[in-house]
Amino acid sequence: MTDIARTARPTMKDVAARAGVGLKTVSRVVNEEPGVTDDTIARVQAAIDALGFRRNDSARLLRKGRTASIGLVLEDLADPFYAPLSRAVEDLARAHSTLLFTGSSAENAEREQELTLAFCARRVDGLVIVPASDDHRYLEPEIAAGVATVFVDRPAGGIDADVVLSDNAGGTRDGVAHLIAHGHRRIGFIADQPHIHTAAQRLRGYREAMAAAGLPVHDGWISSGPTTPEHVRAELERMLSGPEPVTALFAGNNRITVTAVRVLANRPAHPVALVGFDDFELADLLRPAITVVAQDPGELGRTAARLLFRRLDGSAGPPSRVELPCRLIARGSGEIAPAA
Amino acid sequence: MTDIARTARPTMKDVAARAGVGLKTVSRVVNEEPGVTDDTIARVQAAIDALGFRRNDSARLLRKGRTASIGLVLEDLADPFYAPLSRAVEDLARAHSTLLFTGSSAENAEREQELTLAFCARRVDGLVIVPASDDHRYLEPEIAAGVATVFVDRPAGGIDADVVLSDNAGGTRDGVAHLIAHGHRRIGFIADQPHIHTAAQRLRGYREAMAAAGLPVHDGWISSGPTTPEHVRAELERMLSGPEPVTALFAGNNRITVTAVRVLANRPAHPVALVGFDDFELADLLRPAITVVAQDPGELGRTAARLLFRRLDGSAGPPSRVELPCRLIARGSGEIAPAA
DNA sequence: TAGGGGCTGGACAACGTTGTCAACAAAGGG
DNA sequence: CCCTTTGTTGACAACGTTGTCCAGCCCCTA
Structure with a gap:
């Protein structure tokens, strides 16, 4: 039937x-x-x-050579951070009468490659990729064959391609400097796994800010690992105890920030200053309101898509690298002075 | 070149x-x-x-007849509520070696139709649609031609098709009953525009709960309209003033809830009870923590996708209608007693 | 009335793949 | 030694569309 x-x-x-x-x-x-x-x-x-x-547009486009579709590979469709990014890419795609394939890599290099190559096999005209892997040489033949490719949020590995990033190091520097300006000297830093580019850049920013202020950094103040609530909670509690507890924390992304807020909410007697990377809804309604270093995920997506369609319209030239600034939004949690 | x-x-x-x-x-x-x-x-x-x-998989699939792709049309890719829904659909698609087209209708009937038909022209095997329009007869020839179609979150209009819904009326009834149980008699209700199915169902639930408790409903307590912060703020302030101000509010979706929280945060002297439809991250960290009626968007997506792939695997039979329960999560904001 | 030009319409190949079928070689059995 | 079987391979049509090209037809002019 x-x-x-x-x-x-x-x-x-x-x-x-x-x-x-x-x-x-x-x-x-x-x-x-x-x-x-x-x-x-x-x-x-x-x-x-x-x-x-x-x-049948499939047949039509087979005949015509172009498929009028692009692929978007991101880390997780369900992550609210990527929602505005997707939407921005979609809006530009629509403006170019182009359909959008989407997929999540789940932070897994193999899945990223599988998805990306599946898109290529469908002969998408272009790709927007939030990399999960650090080796994209598998894309070389595709790019050579004319698939326009733009990387977002993290750079490509092993190949030279257009990329749109946030100024992760600079943003973190500003955030940590903010804590230092409010009198903190022992500042903890919890970030994602170190092989993730953004996490590494943010760690660099942290170190630079501390160094610029002439402050020492103890190994125990730094944590890089999975962003599961359990792990973050354990690391934070470790930093808050011991002989030299931190008086402030810089949280390396929004999931870490949220867990940190939960942990700190349970110990109101010992206020700890907090600055988080990535803005999130309601950050201003918490008490204290959360000071953050905000990226603009919509603008990341828009910029990447603009770059992509410019390439599709025939723009040649060497790969460009765009770095978008971050913005410190002071709301209170970063202005808490150290107790000691 | x-x-x-x-x-x-x-x-x-x-x-x-x-x-x-x-x-x-x-x-x-x-x-x-x-x-x-x-x-x-x-x-x-x-x-x-x-x-x-x-x-070239496009050519391959042209030859083979199936395209191994499905289309997902939702209201707004950037709305965090739909993020887990998308992800759930994607996960099932992956399990069936199927690629996913996505697009936003932007709550616009014309765009929904345009997108959906574009997907059909690419000969997607199936469609998952969060309807923005209330007339889907334009899909009849496509469905007759074998495009499996499942509607989510809101029912199809004018055609008989598989649909997966939340129990909007029942959930709202529970939420309003919760407020009544805590002593409220003048309860406001702010929801999305009345032509949106979920908004209409939630209004019905509100009326039913009030009626079941033998409470009168004043027109001034009900507001249906755009969910822009400005409009919601104005409506809420209107309800809170006048001779018979409401002592509690039921907010018809998460965006309305968030605006309501902001408004109420500015008048701490006059606490108002609040229950919102849709859970959201950090609801438990606000003070008071926000009581909500929670849907499970991931489960909506999963159920819809399961239905879709069952159809694609050849399941015949009449369209099915699945209604998923909602869950009242009491956190505090709904337990505030009326001031008077 | 023959020839030319504009308009309308159709036959055919091509896009890149897969399914059908037949050709061919080697091997095995009588 | 011939016939059958088995295994490997390629020619060709087909999927549904578009681009190229040519054949009619009508009307006009010389």
């Missing part, structure tokens, strides 16, 4: 037969090409309506 | 020529079909590697 259903789909040939015209004439009507009399158009249109015909 | 790039893409024909074998033999090797000697396989593989050949 599935077969019947598939066979049931009318093609231009069916329309042509029913309208009593040639195949190409149907094509002309469907594509609104000139050179068909009104009378013929009407006959063809009637046949189209009667059969419920819809042009 | 674009032309060169396009021409540059090697095809099976090129591989065959280079390996000195027939076209079909290349196809056999690529698809790992039996009946090719190891020696030939090696020669073909060498040619594939040398040319950087990758099979």
